[in-house]
Amino acid sequence: MNRYRLLLQHVRTLGRYPSDEEAERVLHAVLAVLGSQLTGEERCDLAAALPERAGAVCANQIPLPAPVAAPAFVEAVARALNTSRTAARWDTSSVLAAVTDLAGDHLTDRLLARLPRGYALLFGRADLTAAA
Template identity: 60%
Template sequence: MTWNHLIAQVRDRGRYDSDQEAADVLRAVLAALGGRLVGEERCELAAVLPVEARTHFAAQIPLTEHADAPAFVATVADALNAAPAQARWHTTSALAALAEVAGQSLTDRILAGLPRGYALLFCRADLQAAA
């Protein structure tokens, strides 16, 4: 997959007016996700991303603590200067496209390592049992 194809997927999912808007959203979400993923899943996701996407993702140093899904969306909102509802739309548009690139198995493992609530951001059912 190429950077342009990934941007086209985000643009289509988010119904953005331009490739530039979709690229800005994708960069913000990649940076936020790069700060959340660690270990093998981080390396595997980086390996399947186009070079431009990998650069934005891998440039982030992972945080030592996992933030919950609302904090992740807030990070995207801050990066894009967007309202929370708009940031959630941006987040799901980009993460759904990234899940397609990653495939089901890797996406499942990524979600298993993140706090509850992230599955919905990837446009997947949150089937984890409540604690």
């Protein structure tokens, strides 16, 4: 099985989607929105870490001047999938958890450092605040 099919199966399993087509629709929507949030080396490194077909979805987006907050990210996914914010949060977390598994901890740490606070939970990580 090729890397893209493995990623698709991982997303389908995590999201409990009924078909490969649904998992692929969600994967593409989330990667497209994520691609609009990233710039620089992190964007290139993520695209390289993903299977070519998935990496192209991410890399072909025009980046925004600055990434949006996590709730706005989920809202953008909801609009792209024509679904509720609750469903979009599930979809986003399913895809980003699979991306984290594929990209590894180091790249995920770098992505989270570039994104506004609040994204960690979407990637399946704790969002801890440093003690003052």
